[in-house]
Amino acid sequence: MAFIEAFRGVRLPAYANNSAVMWLKRSARAAMGAFIGFLTIMLTGLSLATAAHAALSASCSKINSDFSVPFYTEIPANYIANEYPALNPGEKISWTFSTTGTAFGGTTAALTIYTGTDYDELVDISNIDGNKNVSGTFTASASVNFIYIVANVSQDAAQGPSDLNTLTFSASCAAAASASAPTVTGISPTSGPAAGATAVTITGTDFTGATTVTIGGQAATSVTVTSATQITAVTPAGTAGARNVVVTTPAGSGTLTNGYSYIAPTIAFSPAAGALTAATVG
Incomplete structure (x- = not known):
């Protein structure tokens, strides 16, 4: 760099003290830092402009x-x-x-x-x-x-x-405005049987063009994008516990962490207690 070479060529007089030398070095470093920062900004702007131009048909x-x-x-x-x-x-x-x-x-x-x-x-x-x-x-x-x-x-x-x-x-x-990835903010109801087949309504933003909805990693069925902020679907079968609800569009995916809970089936005995007989065993 010409600037560095010019600095190297400077000869201080014999009476110059160390403070003067340090001041010159710091000034040179500051000037070089400013130049590099300016160059970075210029190159970044050029790259962004080139990318925007390339995006046009x-x-x-x-x-x-x-x-x-x-x-x-x-x-x-x-x-x-x-x-x-x-x-x-x-x-x-x-x-x-x-x-x-x-x-x-x-x-x-x-x-x-x-x-x-x-x-x-x-x-x-x-x-x-x-x-x-x-x-x-x-x-x-x-x-x-x-x-x-x-x-x-x-x-x-x-x-x-x-x-x-x-x-x-x-x-x-x-150029076309960049689409935003969806966000998922809610689901109603928030729970249902592990067997699935529960109709749910999912709310959020940027749902237009949604390609898949999963709950616990399994694809929901009957998915309908009713608006940019709402989807209706039917839950798949799952295992007991809280599961993530994920909506995917061409722009990305949005997740509602542990947004839907599968409820394990319960088994009830009637009568709850008693001797084992032909009547109670069936």
Whole structure:
């Protein structure tokens, strides 16, 4: 390192005492520590930015590139007709659209957005009934991961300069929000027979997409995710004692430690005491 070499090259005068030498050494170490800390922060930020960029689909990245500067036009031949296929599930597109001018003779500034390979119409807006300044979002899913954006203007020869239709469109695309692992906060009822077959309701958070529910390590049956905070299920057979309740989703697992207790079967004799006879033994 140039800094270290420069320090090594310093020659103190003969009258310099040990305190001065120690002060210089401490200063050099402090400066180097600060430099390393700064470099670590920079590299960490770069890694996070790179990871976030890599998480975007090609289409999501292209939306950000295409509209890094808002699109503006008042020229009919200058328009948007862009397809963005194969978006990652959860990627969110945010857009804004504004117009000026007069829809003279039916001419317009218009935006149409289609989704899915069947080109289902999501947005159809124009200034034919007045100028617009609107915004919206679209979130891709596993089944609908395609968006087609069309924006254009048309002008009438009789329009004056102040009546010309104009449009401004901008859009950005963000990666899917990271899903949180579920948490399990309760189960009702809290106990049941070791034979299982008890209907239970499990409460907590982030249950959406739950794949399995286990009690004591055994899979529950009839699992139904009724909401992000509630699951209904039927207990499996187990052994007597308190057992963990575990909910698993693609984002991870949540555990309610010893949340459900299996109760051992009891055997009752009637009569409780008496001589062994044909009547009491049966």
